[in-house]
Amino acid sequence: MGNLFKIAVRNLLRYKRRTLLTASLITIGIVFVLVFLAVSGSFKNMMIGQITDSMLGHLQVHRKGYVASIDNLPLNLNLKAGAADRLKSVLDQQSEIAAYSPRIKFGGMFSNFVETTNIRLVAVYPEREFSTVPLLPSRIVEGEKTLSRGEILVPTLLAKGMGVKVGDTVVVVATNKDGSVNGRQFRVSGVVEGVTGPGGRDGYIHIEDAVELLRMEEPEVSEVAIRMKDFSKLHRFSKKIESLLSGELNKQGKPLFEVHSWEQLTPFYNIARMIDMMTFFIKLMLIAIVLISIMNVMIMAVYERIREIGTIAAIGTLPGKILSLFVIEGFCLGIVGAVVGDIVGIAIVYILNLSRITFDFGQQKGLHLSATITPADLLTISVTVIIVSVVASLQPAFKASRMEPIKALRHV
Amino acid sequence: MSLITAENVRKDYQAGEVSIAALKGISFEIEPASFVSFVGPSGSGKTTLLNLIGCLDRPTGGKLTVADTDTAVLDRKQSAAFRGTNIGFIFQDFNLLPVLTVFENIEYPLLMVRNTPAEERKKRVNALLQAVGMIEQKDKYPDQISGGQKQRVAVARALVTNPKLVLADEPTANLDHTTAYMVIDLMKKMRDEFRTTFIFSTHDQKIVGEAEIIYSLEDGELKDRQAKGGKNNG
Numbered sequence: 340m341g342n343l344f345k346i347a348v349r350n351l352l353r354y355k356r357r358t359l360l361t362a363s364l365i366t367i368g369i370v371f372v373l374v375f376l377a378v379s380g381s382f383k384n385m386m387i388g389q390i391t392d393s394m395l396g397h398l399q400v401h402r403k404g405y406v407a408s409i410d411n412l413p414l415n416l417n418l419k420a421g422a423a424d425r426l427k428s429v430l431d432q433q434s435e436i437a438a439y440s441p442r443i444k445f446g447g448m449f450s451n452f453v454e455t456t457n458i459r460l461v462a463v464y465p466e467r468e469f470s471t472v473p474l475l476p477s478r479i480v481e482g483e484k485t486l487s488r489g490e491i492l493v494p495t496l497l498a499k500g501m502g503v504k505v506g507d508t509v510v511v512v513a514t515n516k517d518g519s520v521n522g523r524q525f526r527v528s529g530v531v532e533g534v535t536g537p538g539g540r541d542g543y544i545h546i547e548d549a550v551e552l553l554r555m556e557e558p559e560v561s562e563v564a565i566r567m568k569d570f571s572k573l574h575r576f577s578k579k580i581e582s583l584l585s586g587e588l589n590k591q592g593k594p595l596f597e598v599h600s601w602e603q604l605t606p607f608y609n610i611a612r613m614i615d616m617m618t619f620f621i622k623l624m625l626i627a628i629v630l631i632s633i634m635n636v637m638i639m640a641v642y643e644r645i646r647e648i649g650t651i652a653a654i655g656t657l658p659g660k661i662l663s664l665f666v667i668e669g670f671c672l673g674i675v676g677a678v679v680g681d682i683v684g685i686a687i688v689y690i691l692n693l694s695r696i697t698f699d700f701g702q703q704k705g706l707h708l709s710a711t712i713t714p715a716d717l718l719t720i721s722v723t724v725i726i727v728s729v730v731a732s733l734q735p736a737f738k739a740s741r742m743e744p745i746k747a748l749r750h751v
Numbered sequence: 752m753s754l755i756t757a758e759n760v761r762k763d764y765q766a767g768e769v770s771i772a773a774l775k776g777i778s779f780e781i782e783p784a785s786f787v788s789f790v791g792p793s794g795s796g797k798t799t800l801l802n803l804i805g806c807l808d809r810p811t812g813g814k815l816t817v818a819d820t821d822t823a824v825l826d827r828k829q830s831a832a833f834r835g836t837n838i839g840f841i842f843q844d845f846n847l848l849p850v851l852t853v854f855e856n857i858e859y860p861l862l863m864v865r866n867t868p869a870e871e872r873k874k875r876v877n878a879l880l881q882a883v884g885m886i887e888q889k890d891k892y893p894d895q896i897s898g899g900q901k902q903r904v905a906v907a908r909a910l911v912t913n914p915k916l917v918l919a920d921e922p923t924a925n926l927d928h929t930t931a932y933m934v935i936d937l938m939k940k941m942r943d944e945f946r947t948t949f950i951f952s953t954h955d956q957k958i959v960g961e962a963e964i965i966y967s968l969e970d971g972e973l974k975d976r977q978a979k980g981g982k983n984n985g
Contacts, residue, residue, distance in 0.1 A: 651859075653805070
């Protein structure tokens with residue numbers, strides 16, 4: 340086998356310029372794919388990170404049917420205290436969970452005593468919420484990065500529109516699930532920056548204030564947001580939680596809980612999928628480049644060496660070995676292109692990261708591009724290119740191996 | 752026991768709807784360790800006959816036996832294996848592989864056809880390099896040596912597998928007379944040393960005289976057989 344490689348490499352070096360051009364084409368293709376993958380991956384991860392760490396969490400558990408009506412913030416679909424306790428006891432036993440935060444979500448009227456408007460509120464235990472969505476404190480652009488009882492974090496646009504400042508007193512009026520209306524004064528402790536996506540423009544209050552405001556006899560929960568220790572295990576864990584909670588049934592004998600991962604809760608998942616789709620098509624283009632360039636060079640190689648093929652066939656070289664000779668040439672071209680492409684790609688990504696490029700996502704400004712290439716990406720692309728190189732060589736190699744020595748020897 | 756037996760061998764080529772008879776039923780026998788030449792003008796069927804003997808082509812009719820094997824029954828792979836085991840080739844244009852050195856060109860059949868162990872290959876190639884007087888040039892590439900030297904390398908390559916038969920189609924056509932004689936002498940010397948049958952085709956009358964048995968072909972028919980000493984068996 341070593342000798343086949345030696346001959347193949349020497350044949351490639353025979354036409355240095357052509358080999359260099361073909362290998363360069365493969366290299367450029369790989370570099371393009373790697374850089375695209377790294378940059379789009381960075382954007383995608385940043386986007387997912389912003390969405391999950393600012394408001395959604397990695398997973399959410401609701402009472403069955405809540406998500407279908409989530410725009411209405413239906414209080415009658417909250418988890419009752421008993422169900423919330425049972426859920427808590429299940430979640431407390433899961434080592435994969437880094438933090439979880441029960442929330443009550445509701446809509447109300449917001450008044451600064453001069454004007455009144457509507458507001459969507461999320462009532463939380465502040466420490467638990469900050470642990471579950473760690474970017475939330477960084478969204479508090481004015482005031483203290485805490486939330487105590489009797490305080491409210493007002494969304495930026497609302498604060499601007501109503502002329503509300505930190506320290507002001509405001510009133511929130513809400514209707515509870517029985518239809519009775521109640522109001523409560525709050526001190527504005529901070530202004531929270533909005534983020535793109537569902538729930539991105541909600542205000543925050545303490546959960547115990549919500550219990551009082553909504554006159555709940557016992558604390559109910561609209562949703563529980565969960566943060567995992569290892570995001571990559573999300574789907575496995577989601578299935579596990581689903582199966583653990585599947586035994587909990589309501590009075591109609593149907594499942595009491597529903598579990599949703601972040602993808603099911605935000606339309607940004609479609610953008611993430613579009614990025615994946617674009618990456619897939621970029622990879623397809625790379626495959627096409629490699630396929631065509633290798634096939635072209637190997638067809639030329641076979642055509643130019645017909646007499647040599649005739650000679651080695653006449654000497655007694657078996658067709659399989661002739662096929663191997665040409666396939667190995669394609670393989671070597673693929674290997675060289677892949678290795679050089681990987682090295683150049685990594686270097687470009689490194690330079691991109693050194694350049695500290697920033698971009699905006701929704702209302703978040705100046706997010707740093709953090710392009711990364713995983714070893715799995717490198718391996719996948721390299722192996723794909725090498726396999727495609729071999730496949731592209733097969734047809735010309737097969738043609739060479741099937742050549743009649745007598746005809747090949749006569750070729751001028 | 753003959754090395755080659757041809758019984759009424761015919762070869763027709765199809766050119767469109769016209770069938771052209773390249774060999775019109777020829778018969779002969781060649782003994783082992785012979786030094787044979789097929790002569791005749793261009794188009795007489797010399798190359799066709801050598802191709803048939805070399806299992807590069809199949810006869811249209813008749814029976815051609817080489818080394819006790821009916822060449823017509825061999826399939827593509829068997830033909831290749833048969834050639835690798837029994838036949839060496841010397842080409843008019845030398846046909847050395849340009850990416851291999853002189854040593855590697857001679858080594859090629861042992862390496863790629865016979866899978867001979869490295870030590871044995873080295874021993875055998877060096878012995879042949881000595882025999883053909885190319886030991887000093889063993890690391891040179893074909894484009895660094897002369898035509899005569901190339902043909903000497905080709906002779907060594909043809910002999911390296913110890914074949915029963917070496918076929919040479921116009922081996923001296925691209926050489927000057929002095930070099931041509933040297934190559935024929937070398938082939939003869941190799942025949943004497945390795946007891947290999949050499950069959951070559953030529954239309955060079957001076958070179959023809961070097962053969963011990965001369966078959967004359969004309970228009971696809973065997974016209975004459977001359978053995979050294981003027982014996983005519985035609």
